[in-house]
Amino acid sequence: EPEVTQTPSHQVTQMGQEVILRCVPISNHLYFYWYRQILGQKVEFLVSFYNNEISEKSEIFDDQFSVERPDGSNFTLKIRSTKLEDSAMYFCASRRGTARGEQYFGPGTRLTVT
């Protein structure tokens, strides 16, 4: 069964450093998402991406964040200058099309900012 994959599983970085989180969505899916989950809190939407552009973003997704689909398979989230409060699990999700609303999530990348 196709699944969303994410790398790395765990990333440790120092405050102020740039990080890139990588995702490979399910191959025939058209809509891509990033969510985050701070430890002990609920899953929160960050950004959605369709047709090679951002379609919606949350208040959390400020100028320090960017997304890219550099080729036909990868989908990346970049945090330009990490802060301590960026420490969280980051989940990539994908969805097939407009007629099907369900989103499939990857296993997540645990980002620790020290």
Next chain:
Amino acid sequence: QKEVEQDPGPLSVPEGAIVSLNCTYSNSAFQYFMWYRQYSRKGPELLMYTYSSGNKEDGRFTAQVDKSSKYISLFIRDSQPSDSATYLCAMTFMNTGFQKLVFGTGTRLLVSP
């Protein structure tokens, strides 16, 4: 008022019990509802999705939606220790758009052998 409310638990039941997990929501524009299971430090795993009021069954799982009351439920029959996890409800809009999911806080379920 929070958009989606879910009792965080933990909910402890013996093996074989019927489990009822619930969410309420405030925005009547939500039309598409999902239940995810999340094991500790793992990604949410889609269990059930539905967009109409009523019941939908899949094996031991039944999802129930009552749009008039803004209330959704997930029932698990014959619960197993392997069902021990956090259960997240999520919902979204079904109009044109890109349909971000809004999650509840999750209910932690513990099924003891």
